[in-house]
Amino acid sequence: MANLCEVCGKSTTTGMNVSHSHIRSKRIWKPNIQRVRAIVDGETKRVNVCTRCLRSDKITRA
Numbered sequence: 001m002a003n004l005c006e007v008c009g010k011s012t013t014t015g016m017n018v019s020h021s022h023i024r025s026k027r028i029w030k031p032n033i034q035r036v037r038a039i040v041d042g043e044t045k046r047v048n049v050c051t052r053c054l055r056s057d058k059i060t061r062a
Contacts (some may be wrong), residue, residue, distance in 0.1 A: 003030050005050035007058050037062040 002006075004011045010031045016024040032051045037044055044062040053059060 003033055004047060004048065005031060005053060006047045007049055007053040010050050010052070037043060 013029050015027060015029065017027045018024050033040055033048050033054070034051060034054060035046055038047050038049065038059040039045075039062050040047065040059075047059070049059055050058065054061075
C-alpha cells in the first residue's frame with residue numbers, strides 16, 4: 001500500500017534517531033493510512049486516507 005493520503009497528501013517523513021551520546025542514525029515516520037470506501041464525486045471508491053482525515057470528517061464514508 002502506498003504511504004500517501006489521497007486527501008491531504010501526507011506521506012513518509014525522514015529524520016534522525018539521536019541517542020543520549022548524540023550518535024545519530026536515520027529513521028522514517030510512516031503515516032497511519034487506512035484503505036476505506038468513500039463517496040468521491042457521487043460514486044463509491046476505495047481510497048487511501050490517513051486517520052487524521054478520517055477523524056476530522058474530511059471524507060464521507062460509504
